[in-house]
Amino acid sequence: MHEWALAEAVISSLSEITRKKGLRKIKGAYILLGEMQNIDRKVFRFAVRELTKNKKPFDGFTLNIKNEKTTLKCRSCGNEWTFSFSSKMPEDYLEAIHFIPEVSHVYIKCPKCGSRDFEIVKGRGVWIKSVKGVR
Amino acid sequence: MHEWALAEAVISSLSEITRKKGLRKIKGAYILLGEMQNIDRKVFRFAVRELTKNKKPFDGFTLNIKNEKTTLKCRSCGNEWTFSFSSKMPEDYLEAIHFIPEVSHVYIKCPKCGSRDFEIVKGRGVWIKSVKGVR
Amino acid sequence: MDPRPSLIDKRVKNVRRVIAVAAGKGGVGKSSVASMLALELSKRGYKVGLMDLDFYGPSAHVILGARGIQPSEDKGIVPPEVSGIKFMSIVYYAGDSPCPIRGIDVSNSIIELLTITRWGDLDFLVLDMPPGFGDSTLDVIRLLKKTEFVVVYTPSKVVIETVEKLVKMLKENKVSILGLVENMKTRGSDSAKRELKDFGIPFLGSIWLDKGFENSTGSPEKLLKTHFIKDIRSIIPKLKARKVR
Amino acid sequence: MDPRPSLIDKRVKNVRRVIAVAAGKGGVGKSSVASMLALELSKRGYKVGLMDLDFYGPSAHVILGARGIQPSEDKGIVPPEVSGIKFMSIVYYAGDSPCPIRGIDVSNSIIELLTITRWGDLDFLVLDMPPGFGDSTLDVIRLLKKTEFVVVYTPSKVVIETVEKLVKMLKENKVSILGLVENMKTRGSDSAKRELKDFGIPFLGSIWLDKGFENSTGSPEKLLKTHFIKDIRSIIPKLKARKVR
Numbered sequence A, B: 001m002h003e004w005a006l007a008e009a010v011i012s013s014l015s016e017i018t019r020k021k022g023l024r025k026i027k028g029a030y031i032l033l034g035e036m037q038n039i040d041r042k043v044f045r046f047a048v049r050e051l052t053k054n055k056k057p058f059d060g061f062t063l064n065i066k067n068e069k070t071t072l073k074c075r076s077c078g079n080e081w082t083f084s085f086s087s088k089m090p091e092d093y094l095e096a097i098h099f100i101p102e103v104s105h106v107y108i109k110c111p112k113c114g115s116r117d118f119e120i121v122k123g124r125g126v127w128i129k130s131v132k133g134v135r
Numbered sequence C, D: 001m002d003p004r005p006s007l008i009d010k011r012v013k014n015v016r017r018v019i020a021v022a023a024g025k026g027g028v029g030k031s032s033v034a035s036m037l038a039l040e041l042s043k044r045g046y047k048v049g050l051m052d053l054d055f056y057g058p059s060a061h062v063i064l065g066a067r068g069i070q071p072s073e074d075k076g077i078v079p080p081e082v083s084g085i086k087f088m089s090i091v092y093y094a095g096d097s098p099c100p101i102r103g104i105d106v107s108n109s110i111i112e113l114l115t116i117t118r119w120g121d122l123d124f125l126v127l128d129m130p131p132g133f134g135d136s137t138l139d140v141i142r143l144l145k146k147t148e149f150v151v152v153y154t155p156s157k158v159v160i161e162t163v164e165k166l167v168k169m170l171k172e173n174k175v176s177i178l179g180l181v182e183n184m185k186t187r188g189s190d191s192a193k194r195e196l197k198d199f200g201i202p203f204l205g206s207i208w209l210d211k212g213f214e215n216s217t218g219s220p221e222k223l224l225k226t227h228f229i230k231d232i233r234s235i236i237p238k239l240k241a242r243k244v245r
Ligand SMILES: Nc1ncnc2c1ncn2[C@@H]1O[C@H](COP(=O)(O)OP(=O)(O)O)[C@@H](O)[C@H]1O
Pocket: C023, C025, C026, C027, C028, C029, C030, C031, C032, C033, C059, C183, C184, C185, C207, C208, C209, C210, C211, C213, C214, C217, C228, D026, D027, D156, D157, D158, D159
């Protein structure tokens, strides 16, 4: 369960924003979780709850999570396709991608031309889309 | 005058599109010229005229050129700034950037923090924005 | 907004020194020096981490003979130990397969690893840098502000040419440079040393070309008996934190 | 839409062979082999081009002693000649300064250079590849389809590890591999050769460790008198176009 570390990054980042923008309170945040990383939402939410507990600016904080589908684009032939964890891939490949999405280049090829030279256009990992705070 | 080569790339690319899309005629194209490369428009237009002369699909072809201002963004401090050739830079630096815009990293720093780790967000070089053709 | 960079500083909060072994050039012995330095420091009882940042040619696991290990998961990932060294490498995730990725993906991988790796308390975190000064080097400079560089060179024209570029670039970025290490020294040419002196950077010592080194790679016990490690020992006292800017 | 890639194929239309000297690993002698190969081919009367694609550690100009030259402009850029070799390098534009750019910028620079450089008629265009297999290698594979690879290795575990990865990756991309060149051979270890044999790739020959090489770099006349060039001569007949996939 390394989801905790990613939740920590989000909270650390939000705390930084709070400080920099001089916010009194951080009411909520809108987070994208890219499908490629297959982050366990329950664990992620639990970690966020624990990490914000008794932290003044996070009083009443609500987390809005949106799943972001993964789009991959081949640099060789231009083909676009999606990736999801339901794919028939060995468990340990999926595990590796869960930790470092970029190693997908080792395990995934363009279904059209076979090239591994593809771009992870979206749906890679954790992204803070927006933040709601009170000054 | 290496503008000719860039015009050649544009015409080669347009011919490829004509072939691939099965166009009978290519009526016009909308080209962005990034300020960073400081391309001589007159020479560029002249080259395009010469290169399309007596080429059937380019009969009546009109070129629409738009100047694209350069935006640079520092990866270290987030600062965004512009670059233009009117800047007080030695002639040979500007000449080098004219050929390979990326060597700007050798000659330009972030005016705020001094880092050379910046992104060329837009206004780099030649870009085909859109094409008008007849099937 | 990418949330990861904001955590990276905290991840190395309890790491006393971050030392990057770099050259700009490949094949000068960055991985060898980084691995041997980590090994000797660990043997002396320091708490040491080693991170292989060369994603195309990871080598530290080959030199230290680290096979069949994997990080464990605990609120992040905890690096397994090799000869007492907490060791991180992309090989845990890419295996022996080629990882043909572009700079943008290298950058993302490094940021991810730095975000999720829990080093804990360390005296030294040694970074084995890749050749070049692209995404990896720029990210280390940008995200691990406390990094101090050890610059390795060998007495050769093409190497000096590139090493000079790295040093210029580090100085300009106000990055700490601990000093220069000459590797694969043979009798004769001291000219390279003379040329590099102009930079006003401390000279930390030489490592002689060691014909027994290649056959010792893969075995920490053997490595600890090489001439190479003796040369490393005489360099260690000179690694006192000293900012050259 | 980027108009440049569509012109690149045409730029090498009259180039009979494009040979990339690569390794994945740094410091094995890619630049030395590429430069010496270009030099010997040129001396034999072939029309030869040499392009240094290592933007962090460009070396070919140091080896060939190419200083004070610059391309001329004529409907693009025309590479100047060094010992009869049409020579392109980023040093014309970046000078001796470090070029601390990320992969995306390396890629863009290479695409730009390939778009505007007019090689004209050539028998051979030799590409001096950087270490790694990131942006530069991926762009060569993607944009210069007629490229054939010569893979250089030295008899060392860490080198073999990386070279194997490069070979796997090239094979997978159905790129032509002309064969393997062993560099810096010394008496003894043939084990590396044995290990690499499994790949079913032709062995093109060995270049012995040449103690006189370093002092000859910078001077084509001296280079043409080294042991190194003799070894190159025995490799050339084996460079007959042969697709290994
Ligand atoms: N002092 C030395 N004596 C002998 N061989 C060495 C020495 N230092 C490094 N080597 C060898 O040189 C090659 C390159 O070393 P490596 O550490 O992988 O370089 P880099 O990480 O800079 O690419 C390896 O084969 C290594 O065994």
